[in-house]
Amino acid sequence: MSKVVGSPQTRLDIVAKVKGTRKYPQDFNMEGQLWAAVVWAAHPHAIVRRIDTSAAEALPGVVRIITSKDVPVNSYGINIPDQPVLVGEGGKVRWVGDRIAIVVAQDRRTAYKARDLVRVDYEPLPVVSDVFAAMQENAPRIHEDRPSNILHHIPIRKGNVEEGFAQADVIVEGEVSTPFVEHAYMQPEAGIGYIDEEGRVTVIASAQWPHDDLHQIARMLDLPEDKVREIVPAVGGAFGGREDMYIQHLLALCAFVMRRPVKMVWDREESISRTGKRHPFYFRYKVGATREGVLTAVQIRLISDAGAYASTSIPVLNNAASFAAGPYKYPHAHVDAYTVFTNNAVTMAMRGFGATQPPVMYERMLDQLAEALHMDPVELRMKNLLGDGDISITGNAMWGGVGIKETLRQAALAAGWRQEGEHWVKPDLGQPSAPHKKRGIGIACAYKNVGYSFGFDDKSEAEVILRLKMDGSIASATVKTAAVDVGQGVTTALAQIAAETLGIPVSRVRIALIDTSDVPNAGSSSASRHVYITGNAVYGACKAALEKRERILLEESGELNVSARYLYRGRSRRPTTPYDPETGQCNPHIAYSYGTEIALVEVDAETGETEVLKMWAAHDAGRVVNPAQYFGQVAGGVHMGVGYGLTEEYIQQDSRPRTRRFSEYFIPTVLDMPRELVSLAVEVEDPTGPFGAKGLGETPTLPTAAAIANAIHDATGVWLNRIPATSEMVWRAIHGKG
Amino acid sequence: MHTLMMNVNGSDVRVDIYPDETLAEVLRDRLGLIGTKVACGEGECGACTVLIDGVAVTSCITPAMKAHGRRVVTIEGLSEDKELHVIQQAFVDATASQCGYCTPGFIMATKALLDANPNPTRDEIMHGISGNLCRCTGYYQIVDAVALAAKRLAEEEQS
Numbered sequence: 001m002s003k004v005v006g007s008p009q010t011r012l013d014i015v016a017k018v019k020g021t022r023k024y025p026q027d028f029n030m031e032g033q034l035w036a037a038v039v040w041a042a043h044p045h046a047i048v049r050r051i052d053t054s055a056a057e058a059l060p061g062v063v064r065i066i067t068s069k070d071v072p073v074n075s076y077g078i079n080i081p082d083q084p085v086l087v088g089e090g091g092k093v094r095w096v097g098d099r100i101a102i103v104v105a106q107d108r109r110t111a112y113k114a115r116d117l118v119r120v121d122y123e124p125l126p127v128v129s130d131v132f133a134a135m136q137e138n139a140p141r142i143h144e145d146r147p148s149n150i151l152h153h154i155p156i157r158k159g160n161v162e163e164g165f166a167q168a169d170v171i172v173e174g175e176v177s178t179p180f181v182e183h184a185y186m187q188p189e190a191g192i193g194y195i196d197e198e199g200r201v202t203v204i205a206s207a208q209w210p211h212d213d214l215h216q217i218a219r220m221l222d223l224p225e226d227k228v229r230e231i232v233p234a235v236g237g238a239f240g241g242r243e244d245m246y247i248q249h250l251l252a253l254c255a256f257v258m259r260r261p262v263k264m265v266w267d268r269e270e271s272i273s274r275t276g277k278r279h280p281f282y283f284r285y286k287v288g289a290t291r292e293g294v295l296t297a298v299q300i301r302l303i304s305d306a307g308a309y310a311s312t313s314i315p316v317l318n319n320a321a322s323f324a325a326g327p328y329k330y331p332h333a334h335v336d337a338y339t340v341f342t343n344n345a346v347t348m349a350m351r352g353f354g355a356t357q358p359p360v361m362y363e364r365m366l367d368q369l370a371e372a373l374h375m376d377p378v379e380l381r382m383k384n385l386l387g388d389g390d391i392s393i394t395g396n397a398m399w400g401g402v403g404i405k406e407t408l409r410q411a412a413l414a415a416g417w418r419q420e421g422e423h424w425v426k427p428d429l430g431q432p433s434a435p436h437k438k439r440g441i442g443i444a445c446a447y448k449n450v451g452y453s454f455g456f457d458d459k460s461e462a463e464v465i466l467r468l469k470m471d472g473s474i475a476s477a478t479v480k481t482a483a484v485d486v487g488q489g490v491t492t493a494l495a496q497i498a499a500e501t502l503g504i505p506v507s508r509v510r511i512a513l514i515d516t517s518d519v520p521n522a523g524s525s526s527a528s529r530h531v532y533i534t535g536n537a538v539y540g541a542c543k544a545a546l547e548k549r550e551r552i553l554l555e556e557s558g559e560l561n562v563s564a565r566y567l568y569r570g571r572s573r574r575p576t577t578p579y580d581p582e583t584g585q586c587n588p589h590i591a592y593s594y595g596t597e598i599a600l601v602e603v604d605a606e607t608g609e610t611e612v613l614k615m616w617a618a619h620d621a622g623r624v625v626n627p628a629q630y631f632g633q634v635a636g637g638v639h640m641g642v643g644y645g646l647t648e649e650y651i652q653q654d655s656r657p658r659t660r661r662f663s664e665y666f667i668p669t670v671l672d673m674p675r676e677l678v679s680l681a682v683e684v685e686d687p688t689g690p691f692g693a694k695g696l697g698e699t700p701t702l703p704t705a706a707a708i709a710n711a712i713h714d715a716t717g718v719w720l721n722r723i724p725a726t727s728e729m730v731w732r733a734i735h736g737k738g
Numbered sequence: 739m740h741t742l743m744m745n746v747n748g749s750d751v752r753v754d755i756y757p758d759e760t761l762a763e764v765l766r767d768r769l770g771l772i773g774t775k776v777a778c779g780e781g782e783c784g785a786c787t788v789l790i791d792g793v794a795v796t797s798c799i800t801p802a803m804k805a806h807g808r809r810v811v812t813i814e815g816l817s818e819d820k821e822l823h824v825i826q827q828a829f830v831d832a833t834a835s836q837c838g839y840c841t842p843g844f845i846m847a848t849k850a851l852l853d854a855n856p857n858p859t860r861d862e863i864m865h866g867i868s869g870n871l872c873r874c875t876g877y878y879q880i881v882d883a884v885a886l887a888a889k890r891l892a893e894e895e896q897s
Contacts, residue, residue: 010830011835018829026772635877635878639872663782669868669871
C-alpha cells in the first residue's frame with residue numbers, strides 16, 4: 001500500500017500555472033466572437049420608467065441590445081429565484097448590481113462605449129441602507145411581496161437563560177459589528193457563451209457549482225438541462241464569491257439570443273461593485289460564568305444585512321446562529337438571529353459562511369470574562385471548550401473527533417504559555433520596538449461545519465475509469481467529478497485519495513476537466529466539503545472499480561477497461577436535521593473542523609497602527625491529505641483574516657459603492673502579514689472522512705481577526721466595537737475620542 | 739492606428755494598434771500571449787507584470803507605444819526550450835501558487851528583483867514583491883520560492 005495521502009504532493013496544475021499557459025475564462029477566444037457589456041442600475045432603489053437604446057444602437061459596431069424582453073424566464077437565484085436577470089420598463093432596481101441591458105458589439109471597446117449611451121429614466125425610491133432602519137415597521141419595502149424586510153428569523157432556546165444568569169457570579173456584555181467584505185479573487189468575472197456542435201447553450205466561465213448554474217440557466221432559458229452546458233477552466237480564486245451566478249447566466253443569455261459566441265470580460269470596478277459580499281453582522285451578547293470560570297448562560301442577538309436579494313442569506317444565518325456561542329459548553333442559551341433586506345450589496349457565501357463573523361464577538365466575551373475573573377484566557381477556554389459528546393447550544397452531541405482543545409493546547413504551548421496543573425501562565429511578550437509602542441497577545445478559538453447542514457442532502461458523485469494492462473495491473477485511472485479547483489488544490493487532493501485507494505502513484509491518476517456534459521454533479525466548492533464529501537465519493541468509486549476488476553480478472557474476460565460510479569450521501573452516515581421552529585434544537589452539521597490562532601501584536605499609540613508580529617495557527621482538519629497544500633490553506637486563511645481584522649471594508653454610502661478598486665480596498669500585501677506564521681497541524685481524525693480527513697478551506701480564516709482584536713485589547717486596554725481595527729479607530733479609542 | 743515595433747521574447751514584432759492601447763492589451767489580444775494577466779487595471783496588483791528592457795512594469799497601465807523599439811519579456815519568454823526557468827521551478831517546489839492568476843506577475847517581479855539583486859535578504863525579497871497582490875497564499879510560500887530561486891541561481895553561477 002502506498003502512502004500517498006499524508007505525503008507532500010506537487011499540485012497537478014502548478015507547472016502550467018508557472019508557465020502562464022493555464023487558461024482562465026478571459027483567455028478563451030472563438031472564431032467570430034462578439035463582445036458584451038452590461039448596463040448596470042444607476043440607482044440603488046428606483047422604478048425603471050423608460051429604457052432608450054436608440055443612441056447606443058446607432059453606434060457603428062453595435063450588433064444588438066438585449067433587454068428583459070429577450071429573457072424567457074426573467075428570474076434567478078441560488079436559494080430563492082428573487083432576482084430579475086434584466087430589469088425592464090416598469091420594473092424595480094433594488095441595488096446597483098441590478099442589470100438593465102446587455103450591449104453586444106463587434107469589439108469590447110464599442111460595447112463599453114455603447115453601454116454609456118443607453119438612456120434609462122428612473123423614478124428614485126427611498127433608499128434603505130441600514131438594517132435597523134429596515135426592520136422598522138414603516139420602512140420602505142425592498143420586496144413588495146413580502147410582509148416585511150426581515151427575510152428570516154431563527155430562535156434558539158436551550159435551557160433557561162434567566163436561571164443561567166442567576167447562577168453566574170460574573171456577567172459581561174458587549175456589542176460588535178463587522179463590515180461588508182469583498183472576496184477580491186484576482187481573476188475578474190469573464191467568459192464566453194456559445195452554441196456548441198450539438199446545439200447546446202454553452203458557457204465557459206469560473207464557477208463553484210457548475211451543475212447548479214446549469215439548473216438555474218436551464219430554468220431562465222426555459223430549456224431542458226441537457227440543452228445547456230457549462231465548462232469550468234482554471235478559476236482565479238472564488239472564496240464563495242462564485243457560488244452565485246454573476247456572469248454565467250448573462251453569457252448563456254447572450255449565446256441564446258445571438259446564436260454566436262459572445263465574450264465578456266469585466267473590469268475590476270465591475271467585479272468589486274456589482275457582485276456579492278460577505279455579510280456585515282451586528283452582535284449584542286451577554287455571557288455569564290461562575291467564579292470558578294464555568295460558563296452558565298449566553299444571550300445573543302445577531303442581525304445580518306442580506307442586501308437586496310436573498311442569495312444564501314438564510315443558510316448563512318443558519319450557520320451563524322448555530323456557531324454564535326463558539327465552541328463552548330453553555331447549559332443555557334438564548335439566540336435570536338435575523339437577516340434583513342436593504343438596498344445594499346447582495347451578501348452571500350464567503351469563506352466561513354456565517355461562522356467567520358461571530359468569533360470576533362464571542363471570543364471578546366471570553367476575554368472580558370477572563371479579565372473579570374482574573375483568570376488566564378487559555379485556562380478559561382480550557383474549562384469550557386466542547387469535547388466529544390458534549391452538547392452544543394442546538395442540543396446535539398458533538399461527533400467526529402472534537403479537536404478544539406488540542407488546537408488550543410498546542411497553539412498556547414507554541415506561543416510560550418506554561419501549563420501548571422490546571423493553571424495556564426501567559427508568556428512574557430518582550431520589549432516593544434519603541435517606547436510609544438505597546439505589545440499584546442490575543443487568542444481565538446473557532447469551529448465550523450464541513451458539508452451542507454440542517455437536513456440538506458449533501459451529495460457528490462464521482463466516476464472512475466481504469467485502464468488495465470494485460471496482467472490486470474492498473475495502467476491509469478481517470479476520475480470524473482465536477483469538484484471545481486478554485487485554487488484550494490482539491491484536484492490534487494482527490495488524485496491523492498484515488499491513488500491511495502487504488503494503490504497506484506498519483507502520476508497514473510488523471511482528473512478530467514470540468515464540463516457538465518461529461519462529469520457528474522459534485523455539489524459546490526464550498527463548506528470545506530470536497531475533501532470530505534467528494535473524497536468519499538472518489539474513494540467509493542475507486543473501491544467499486546477495484547471490485548469490478550477483481551471479477552474481470554476471475555472471469556479472465558480480457559476486458560481492459562473498468563468503470564464505476566459512486567454517489568456519496570452525507571446523510572448515509574451522518575444525518576442532520578433542520579432547526580425546530582420554536583426552540584432551534586436540531587442536529588445541525590455532518591462534520592466539523594476546529595482551529596485556534598494566537599496573535600502577537602504591537603500597537604503604535606501615536607498613530608493607532610497595529611502590526612501583527614507573529615501568529616500561531618493550530619488547525620484540526622482531521623488527517624492532512626497534502627501537507628504541501630495544508631500550509632498554503634492556513635496561510636491564505638490567515639491572510640484573509642488579517643485583512644478582515646485590520647484593513648478590509650467594502651464601503652457604501654447611501655447604498656452606493658465607495659470602494660471600487662484595489663487602490664481603495666486594502667488587501668494585505670506581503671509587508672502587512674505577520675513576519676512569522678507558525679502552523680501546527682492537529683490531526684484528530686474523523687472516522688467518516690476519507691482516510692480520516694475533515695475539511696480545511698475555511699477554518700483558518702475564522703479566528704484571525706478575533707485573535708488580533710483581543711491582542712489589541714491586551715496591548716492597549718481598549719475594546720473596539722467594530723472591525724476592521726483601522727489605525728484611526730484604534731487611535732480614537734486609545735485617546736478616548738471614540 | 740499606430741505601428742508598434744518591439745522585440746517580444748526574442749522575436750521582432752510589428753503590430754498596428756490604437757494609440758491608447760495598453761501593453762497588456764497588445765500582448766494578450768493582438769499577440770495571444772495570455773500568460774500576462776489583467777486583474778486590477780490600475781497598476782495596483784502586479785498580475786500583469788512584464789519586463790521592458792529588464793525593468794518590471796505593470797503592463798495594464800503602460801501605453802503600448804512605450805515599448806516601441808524596446809525589448810519586452812513576458813512569462814512565455816522565461817522558459818527556454820520548454821524547460822522551466824529556475825524561478826518557475828522554485829515556485830513549483832515551494833507550492834507558491836494556488837489559483838495561479840497572480841503567479842506570472844510574481845514570477846516576472848522576481849526575475850527583475852533577482853537580476854538586480856542576486857542575493858537578497860528576506861526583507862529585500864518582501865520589498866521586491868510588495869507591489870504584487872495574492873489573495874490565496876498569504877505570501878509565505880512565495881517568499882520561500884524567491885529565496886529558493888536565488889539560492890539555486892547562485893549555485894548555478896558557482897558551478
